[in-house]
Amino acid sequence: MRNPGWLPGLPAQHADGFELADLLRYAGVLSGGTPPTVYTVKADDTLFGIARDELGDGARWPEIFARNRAVIARPDRIFPGQKLYLPTGPALVPQLRFHVVAPGETLSEIARNHMNDASRWPEIFALNASILTNPDVIIVGQVLQLPPK
Numbered sequence: 001m002r003n004p005g006w007l008p009g010l011p012a013q014h015a016d017g018f019e020l021a022d023l024l025r026y027a028g029v030l031s032g033g034t035p036p037t038v039y040t041v042k043a044d045d046t047l048f049g050i051a052r053d054e055l056g057d058g059a060r061w062p063e064i065f066a067r068n069r070a071v072i073a074r075p076d077r078i079f080p081g082q083k084l085y086l087p088t089g090p091a092l093v094p095q096l097r098f099h100v101v102a103p104g105e106t107l108s109e110i111a112r113n114h115m116n117d118a119s120r121w122p123e124i125f126a127l128n129a130s131i132l133t134n135p136d137v138i139i140v141g142q143v144l145q146l147p148p149k
Contacts, residue, residue, distance in 0.1 A: 037086040041078050054086055062096035063087040066145065069130065074100075074143055097146040101138050114146050123147045 039054060047065055052058035065075045068084045075098070078084070099110055107121035115123070125135045127145045132138065 037088060039084045039086050041080055041082040041084060043080045045078060047075050047078065062098055065098065066096050074141060097148065099144050099146055101140055101142045101144060103140050105138065107135050107138060110144065
């Protein structure tokens with residue numbers, strides 16, 4: 001986008017214009033020409049172990065899970081041979097949080113327990129739009145991303 005009529009609030013790589021690639025780079029989709037790191041899951045791997053060994057901090061496993069939601073349905077079920085994209089750069093701030101749905105839970109109950117306000121359930125629903133289509137239908141064992149604290 002050359003001369004869009006406004007000044008971008010994001011860093012542009014070229015002084016004469018802001019391009020889609022600048023936005024993608026800022027969002028972490030493009031990393032300035034460096035290809036993403038792909039990890040092939042081995043037998044007995046866990047997301048915690050991969051995060052510890054590859055990223056230097058096991059607590060960063062939610063970042064790997066979030067980046068690979070298209071191929072990982074549950075963080076405790078990864079399989080040898082799976083290809084996972086690893087996050088690049090420093091740890092995400094704020095820390096990503098997840099919740100595994102238990103029998104009988106509702107989004108409002110999860111919001112009350114994790115966010116101290118049952119009326120904040122729409123935030124959980126919006127964050128999980130790729131896996132939830134009806135706020136009244138959540139499945140036991142489903143892994144939901146929670147808003148940061």
